Amino acid sequence: xxxxxxxxxxxxxxxxxxxxxxxxxxxxxAATDSGRQELASQAPPETPSxxxxxxxxxxxxxxxxxxxxxxxxxGITSLVAVDGQLQQADTISKLFSEDLIYAMHGAxxxxxDYKTTDFIRVTAKGDFALSRDYLELQEIVPISHxxxxxxxxxxxxxxxxxxxxxxxxxxxxxxxxxxxxKQVLRQVQSSELKPILRAAR
Numbered sequence: 001x002x003x004x005x006x007x008x009x010x011x012x013x014x015x016x017x018x019x020x021x022x023x024x025x026x027x028x029x030a031a032t033d034s035g036r037q038e039l040a041s042q043a044p045p046e047t048p049s050x051x052x053x054x055x056x057x058x059x060x061x062x063x064x065x066x067x068x069x070x071x072x073x074x075g076i077t078s079l080v081a082v083d084g085q086l087q088q089a090d091t092i093s094k095l096f097s098e099d100l101i102y103a104m105h106g107a108x109x110x111x112x113d114y115k116t117t118d119f120i121r122v123t124a125k126g127d128f129a130l131s132r133d134y135l136e137l138q139e140i141v142p143i144s145h146x147x148x149x150x151x152x153x154x155x156x157x158x159x160x161x162x163x164x165x166x167x168x169x170x171x172x173x174x175x176x177x178x179x180x181x182k183q184v185l186r187q188v189q190s191s192e193l194k195p196i197l198r199a200a201r
Contacts, residue, residue: 050092050188053178054099057162058107060176061147069173071145071164073112076101079160082150092188093151096160100147114141143167157181 079093080086089097105111117136121128131137149162157180164174 047183047187050096050180050184051099051103053160053180053184054096054103055106057160057176057178058100058103058109060178061104061162061164061174062107062109064176065164065174071173072110073141073143073145074104074109074164075112075114075141075143075146075167076104077146077148079149079151082152082161092158092185095188097149100149104147112141112143114138114143145173154179158185 076097078089078097080089101111101113113130114137115130115132117129117131118138119129121131144167145164146167147162147164149160152159152161159177159179161177162175163172165172
C-alpha cells in the first residue's frame, strides 16, 4: 500500500513541476522587458516634418496676437533671407509658405489666397487655377493683414522670424519665431538634387 502512495505522490510532483516550468516559460522575465526597452530607447527618433514647424509658428502667432485685433483677411507671403534682396525665395521658403497657409487656417485665421485666378486654365498638362502672373490676378484684393517672414541660416539649422502686419498702417499685431533643425531642411534639399546621368559603356 505504501508503494502505491509513493508512486502517486511522485507522479503528482512531476506534473506540478511541469506546470510550474510551463508557466515560467510563458511569463516574460524582467530581463527580457528591460532588454526590449533598451532597444526601443536606442531607436533613432523620427525627424519632424517641415509642416510641424509651420503649425507651431501659426499657433504662436495666434497666442501673441494683440487683442482685440482679429485680421479680416490674411495674405501669406514668401519667406526671404534677412541678408538678401527681400525679393527672392528658395524652395524651402516657398514650401514653408505653403505649409503656413494650411497652418494659419488651422489656427483660426482668415486666410486669403491671392494667387487664385478668376478662371480655370485647362491644358493637356493639367487644369490650373493658380498663377504668379500679376496680369492674371485681381488688382485689388480685400487683404487686411499680411504675414511676412525672414530667414537666417545657422550652423545647426534655420531661424524663421515671422510677423503679422496691418497692410494699411504697417502695425505689427503679432510676432513669433521658430528654429528649424538642419535635418528637417535636408528632407527638402535632398528633393532638389538632380540624378546623375552616366554615359552607357
